[in-house]
Amino acid sequence: MSRPQHPAEATIMTPTVQPMLAASSPAWITRAAVAAILACLTTAALAAPGPHSSEAELLAVLRGDAPEADKAITCKFLAINGSPAAVPDLTPLLANPKLASWARIALEAIPGDEAAGALRAAAGKLDGRLLVGVVNSLGARRDKASVPLLAGKLSAADAEVAAASAWSLGRIATDEAATLLAGAIEKTPAADRLDPLAAAAVLCAATLQAAGNAEKAVTLYGVVRDAEVSDQRKAEAIRGTIIAKGAAGIPLLVETLRSPSRRLANMAIVTARDLARGETADKPLAAAVDAAVLEEIKAAATGNAVPRAVVLMDVLAERNAGGASEPVGTALAGMVSAANPKPIRLAAIEALGRAGNAAVVGPLLVASGDEDIGIADTARMAVSTLPGEAVDKGIKGQLAKADAAALPALVELIGRRRINAVAELLPLLGHADGKVRTATIVALGPTVDLANLEVLVTAATAPKSLPEGEAARTSLREASVRMADREGCATKLAAALEKASAEAKVTLLDVLGEVGGTKAVATMAAAGRSGEEALEDAATRLLGKWMTADAAPVLLELATAQPGGKFKTRALRGYIRIARQFVLPDDQRAEMCRKALAAAAEAADRKAVLEILVRYPSAATLAVAEEAVKLPGLEAEATKAADDIRARVQPAKKAG
C-alpha cells in the first residue's frame, strides 16, 4: 500500500514544482540512499529518506556511503525526528566542512544534553570556521553549561571565534555570562575586539531585562556606556538603560535628546517615541515622558532650535495619537497662538490634529480662519481628523453664530467631517454670499441624504453661478455614488432627467453612468434611442464603459436598431467589450459572439469577435467559430480560429 505523499516530498522530488530540481539531476534522493537503507534495515520500508522515515532509516543513511546530498537532507529530517540516539552519528560530521552546517541543523534542534554535550566536545577540538559554527550552535541552544568554555574563548587569537563566543554568551544571558562579558569589556583595549563584546553585552542585558532582571541589565549597560565603543553601541546601551530604569531613566533621556552626537540624539528620539506606549503601558511613566518631551519642546521653541522642537512635537503627537492628556493638549493648543513662529504653529496644529480632542477645537477653529493660508488649511485639516462627536457638536454650534466671513470654513469642516447637518446647511443654499453657497454645495456632497438629493440636482442643473454649477456637479456625483439605495437614487435622477434641459440631461446621464444598476441601464437605453443626438452620444459613450454585463442587451439593441444609427458601431464595440472582458458562462459568451458577428458590418469588429472566441476556448465558442467559417470574407480567419480553439479544447492524443 502506498503511503500518502507529503507536500515537502512532492517538492523535493518533482522537477516541475521546484525548477531547481531538473529531471536529470539527482536532487536530494538517490538510488544509493535507498540502497543504503535496504542494506542496513531488515524491516525497512521501500522508501527514501523523508518526512515519514524512521530515525533508524535516517541513521542508516548517515552510516552508509550515501552521497553527501543524501546525508545533508537526512540531517534536516533528523532535526525534526531525531532523538539523542542520533547524536553519535551526527557528531563526526561537525568536522566535515561540507556537512558541518547540516549536522548542526540537527544538533541545534535535538533536545537533551547529548546534543549539547557533543557540541561542547567539538568546541574543544575544532578551530576556525567550524569552531565558530559550534560556538554559534551552543548560543542558539542557550546552553548554560557551555558558559565557562565560551568565556575561555573570549580572548581567542581568532577574532571571529572570540566574537562568536561573546555573542553566544549574550544569547545565553545568565548572570554569570553578564559578569564575564562585563569583565572582558573592562580589560579589552583593542577597539576591534571591544565592539563585538559590547554588542553581546547589550544583547545579554536586553535578555536579562526581558526576564525581569533590570538591575543587572542596567549594570551591564553601564559597562558598555563607560567603554570606548562606537556611538551605536553607546546608543543601544543608553536606550536599554532608559527603558530598564523607567521614570528614573528620564533624565538620561533628556540628556541624550540634547546630545551633539546625531546617532545618540536620534536614539533618544526613537526612545521617546516608544517608551511607555501601548495599552499596557505604565501610565504615570507615560505622563512623565510626555512632560519631559514637552519641556524640551518649550526650551527648543524659545531657543534657536525650532527644527528640533518641530520633530519633538511630532514625537509628542505620535505618543498621544487619538487623545492627548489635558496638560499636553493645553500646551499644544497654546503653541497654536499667533504669537509663536509659524513653524511652531504649524507643528502644533498638526500635532493637535493627531492627538487632540474636543477641548482643542476652539483654538483650531480660530486658526482655520487665519489670514495665512498655510496656517488656515493646516488647521482645517487638523479639525477634520479630530475624533469624537463632541467635536461635531462644537462645529455645529459655531455655525449659528458665524458671520459670512467665517461660514465657508465652518461649512467646509462639516463636509470634511461628514457631520449630519443637512438641516443646518440647506438654508445656507439661499445665502446672499456666493462663497457660502458654494461651500454649502461642496459640503452637501458627502453629507446629503437621498431624501434631499434634489437640492443638488437643482444646483447642478440650474446653477446660480458658474462656480456653484461646477461644485454642484461634483457634489451630485459624490452624493449619488455613495447612496446605499442605488435604485432609489437612479429613480430620482431619471425623474429629474425627464424635466431637465438638453445640457442638464447629459450631466444627469453622466451621474447615472457612475451610479449604475437596473434603472440606470434602462434610462440609458431610453436615451440611446431618444432621437436626440446629444443623448444618444452620451448614452452609447457611457454604456461603452459599463461595469456590469447587464448593459449588453441594450448595447446590442442600439447596435442593431438605433433609429438614427449614428452610434451603432460604438454600441456594437461596447457589446464586444463586455464579451471580451467580463466573467461570463461559456454559453453566454459564445451566444454574445454569435450575435456580434451577425451584427458586425466592419471587418475589424468581426476579427475582434474571433479573437474573443480563441481567447475563451470551449465547445460553445468552437461552434460559433465553425459557423463563422460560412460568413462571406471570414472563411480563412474563422477557420484558423476554429483550429486554434479545437487544439486547445481537445487534448492531444498520446503517441503510440
Added chain:
Amino acid sequence: MSPATGSKPSRRASRRAFLKAGLAAGAAPMIVPSSALGLDGAVPPSERIVVGGIGIGNRGGYDLGCFLQQPDVQFAAVCDVKERRRAHVKGVVDKHHGNAACATYRDFRELLDRPDIDAVLIATGPNWHGLMAMLAAKAGKDIYCEKPCTKNIAETLAHRDTMHRSGVVFQAGTQRRNLPHFAFACELARTGRLGSMKRVYAHPAGMRAMTSGWLPEEPLPDAAVDDWDMYLGPAAWRPYNGRTLGDGFNFEKGGGLVGGGVLEWGSHCVDLCQWAVNDCPPPVEYSPPKNDELVCRYADGVELVFREKGWIPLGSCPVRFEGADGWVEAGDSGKMVLSSPELLAGRKVEEIGGYPATFHVRDFLDCVKTRAKPKGNAEAACNAHLACHAANIAIYLQRPVKLDLATYAFVDDEAANRLRSEARREPWFA
C-alpha cells in the same frame, strides 16, 4: 500633489508637509536637515541620505529606481556577489548622479563599515534578508529590506528584537502598506466600518512546501566573478551550481523544508490582513490546507484564511476583509469591490488609486529623518511573518498547530517547535 513623489496627500505626507514648512524658517538643524526634506528642490550633498544597495537584481532594480527618484538620496555604493551585476548597477547609479563615485563591494560587511552610509537597501535573495538586516542594524544603518524578511520563527523574533534594540528605522518591502487603495480597505476594517471583523482572506498563490535542493557540482568560478561562498551565506553548504546561483529569488526561501507561496505572497497579503485587524499578534491556531483553504484563528476568534480560489479578478495579491456589516476586496489592479457604495463615502475607487511603490520608499526616507516608524516596520513585519511561518509548519506537518503567543512556542508539539529555527552555516550569526 507632492512634487517629489507625485503622491496624493496622506496623513504621513501631510506630516511631512508640516515638517517642511516648519523647518523652512529654522536654523540648520541637528537632527533633521531642512533641505533634506526637499524644501527648495535641490538638496545639498551634505544633507542627503546616503544609501548603499546590496544584491540589486530584478526587484532591487525597481526599488533602486524608486530611491533614485528621490532628490534627497545619494546612492553611494553597491554590493553584489556577482561581478557583472556590481558593474551594471554601478553604471545605473553613476549615470543617474552624473559621476563615477558609486563604490562597489563583494562583501557587504565592507559596505556596512562605511560610516558615511546612513541607510541600506537590501534586495538580495531571501536567504540573506534576515541575517543581513540584523547585521546592518548592528552597524547602525537604517534599512529598507525586501521580503520575505526572515526564514523561520526564531529569526523573525530575533529580527524584531534586533531592530528594537538598535533603534534603527526598518522598512520591509511590503509596499502595499503605502498603496492608497489597500490602505483604504484596511482602514475600513480597522475603524469598524465593516462591523466587527469576522474573517480576513489572503492569497498565498501556492500552499506547497519547498526546498532548494542540491544540484550536481560544477567547477567553482573565481570568487571575484561569482562569490559562491558569500552567495550561500547562512544557508547550509552545497556544491556550486550555476542554476542555484541564478535563482536567488527562490534559494532557501523559508530556509529548511518549509516556505513556498505562503511566505512569498503571504509576507504581502497576510501583512495587509494583519493591518486590517489592527496589527494584533498573529493567529493562535493554524490548520493544514483543505479544499484550497488554510484557516487560521486569532485569539479573538477572527479567522485568517489563506485561499487559493474564489477571488474577484482584481489582480495579484488580493485580500478580502469581511465584517458583520460589510466586506471589501482589493488587488494589485488598484481596484476594489465593496459590499456597499456607502463605504466609499462618495469617493470613486479610481480616485483612491493604487501604485506606484515610490510611496513606500518615500515613507522610509521620511522616517529616516524623523526617526518615526514606517508603515512596514519591524513589528508589523514580524507578526505577518510569524503567521506565514506557522502556517507553513501546519502545511509541513499536515496537522493543526497552536501557537502560544507568550512564548511563541507551539503547544505540546515538539516537531512543530523544532521547525521554528534552523542553524546557520558557519561563521554567520546575528
